[in-house]
Amino acid sequence: MSDPLLKIEKLTVALPSAGDRVNAVSDVSLTLDKGEILCIVGESGSGKSITASTVMGLLPSDQLKITGGSVTFDGIDLLALDENGMRKVRGARIGMIFQEPMTSLNPVMKIGRQIEEVMEAHGIAREKRQARAIELLQAVGLPEPEAIAERYPFRLSGGQRQRVMIAMALALEPDMLIADEPTTALDVTTQAQILKLIRDLQRERGMGVLFITHDFGVVADIADRVAVMQKGVVVEVGPASEVLVSPGHPYTKSLIDAVPGFREQASAGSTEAPVLKVSGLRKVYRTGGGLFAVPKEFVAVNDVSFSIARGETLGLVGESGSGKSTIGQCVMRINGIDGGKVEFNGSDIVNASGAALKAYRAQAQMVFQDPFASLNPRHKVGRSIMAGPLAHGVDTATARSRMEQLLKRVGLDASAADRYPHEFSGGQRQRIGIARALAVEPDLLVADEAVSALDVSVQAQVLDLLREIRDEFHLAMLFITHDLRVASQICDRVIVLHRGRIVEEGEVTNVFGDPQDSYTRNLLAAVPGQKWHRGEQQALPA
């Protein structure tokens, strides 16, 4: 066998002092052959992106220093190259795709021109560039490539932009492609398309692909080989079929166990009278407009009706733009509505104001998506949690004792009350957010993508916590998520939304097990790692 395309040997990158560990990555050795997809998988902070950045020479050199090891690409020592030499390799021999398609294209330059610029930087003759750009846009499956080349990035969707990024990365026919979480910001159906595209292009061109992801489902769909990283160390490397089915390292095993699968057992459901009743809800967003312009209208939610009883979890699932978060905000009265009714315990809350609205605020609470943005960075945790009860006239001593109990209930130490949010991890902050919501003793809890920003192992813990709390406090829960696997884990009933309308609803195992609507079927088909999940379950002893 010939030498591998990429060989990383004993790579060590030091973290600036005062970090929680000495090295960002230590002693990482990996190889990548031509025509192979190697997935580096790990949780946030595992060093997977730093490994990729080192290969591309994109480390912020004032903060992270390479202290040992070597990176050899096709016989070239990449770490020894100067900036000029590296520039020749980058783009031409190694292409790269990033996570965020919305920010990685220049917003004021036409798509075609941006692709041509890559070729220009590497000295391709002017006459050839335009034709080649169109060819590339076609190769990445964009319709009407000539028209797309003339457009500015804002007119393209996230998935289309990611295709453009791939076209740019492929412009000079690189031997290797580095993809850093390229599908994480995309909807599940778009993700499935992009994964297929990368796989097809890789086969067609015989490239080596270094694919970085946190999602084992994606790994199962795309990887030939897998490297699992934990805290800067590669804990396990092997063929995907082996690592995924019979993981050798306990960490890999725990990660795979934490991946949510589809629930098999039907939920009993609730027989109580509903607390929240939404009927014919309609919400229109108006943008622009003024003295002389007619505002543009976008119907975000159209004729949506549902109800939730205490002790029951209703899931709202759908892709971005389906209106699921808008519904949550309308229910919470963060947004006004343009039609329909929202009733809580029989009383109308859409037009509630003053004391009636305040009373509703004590009964309905929300857990937010981003654990970093949902806590005031200048308030100590205890103050954040006590703010609700205090606003509703509970005396300080009662609020404090309730806050301390809740901190313990969500699995944090009572001493957390005197610390600021930045001292906590994402999962811990989400627990604080849950405690804050529970502090006013609500009957209804709206969880808007409450576990989407969390690592998979933490996600499983927070889901467990939410489930326990629902039963313990006998809450009605509205759970909003884009992740069907998560919805299947926690919800009793589920509503599938598409462009602001309900396309399907029912008991969760019924809907996901036997979808009636074609949109639901597409969504389910796009969930990554399904074959693997099925295989795993078959392998289990009955």
Add this chain to the structure above:
Amino acid sequence: MNASLRRFLTNPKAVVGLVILMLVVLAAIFAPVIFPRNPWQMASRPFLPPFQDAKFWLGTDMLGRDILAGLAYGAQISLIVGVASTVVAVVVGVLFGAMAGYYGGFVDDALMRVTEFFQTIPTFVFALLLVAILSPSVMSIIIAIGVVSWPPVARLVRSEFASLRSRDFVKAAVVLGQSNRQIIFSQILPNTMSPVIAMASLMVASAILTEAAISFLGLGDPNMMSWGYMVGAARTVIRQAWWMSFFPGIVILLVVLALNLVGEALNDVLNPRLARKGRQ
């Protein structure tokens, strides 16, 4: 906060600035002790050049008044005007900006048009006009400078509020049932303070400059010795007696420089992301 304070105090810019400011503050406080005589009174022969008489280091002016004493008393009015007018400007600016940014829509439009009205008038001319109308006194100078310098604060606070308004922690506060006032003052305002504090330190410097300019033109408080007045009064004899306008001028320069150094250091510490962007 402790880490920020340490970073601030180890910043060489901040140290230089703070040392100069401390000297000025001490001079202002102890002026009546060190120079018991009224600074307006004749102390020695007129036109005494500096460094000749040990009692009058910096010499005397055309009426025989001690220049060093004048500088010490002048520090009082400079600091009072600088700090008080900045407080006025920050309070007004924060209130306007907070309301406009938080409520948006019609309130925002109305408040911002008022702000723009103030911004369209050249600030110095406007300040002079106000002092002339209110009749010259320390109070009227403070009000005049405060009135012309709040619009930038309002714009800054408004943009901070508008972006913080849509953060999840603010939505959480709404959902928890906190009142608008609580949300504005306890949730959002503390998060906008870093840039406001940095801006305020620079505003003190420009207020001192404006006060000096007003006094230079003879519209200062007639009962208070002021650096601007000293420069203005001495300008007719600048060829015979350079020191009369030179020393007050140097002091103004140093104080404004010190405040700018402190302001920049504050900015570095309080908005580290911006500072780093600027340096690269």
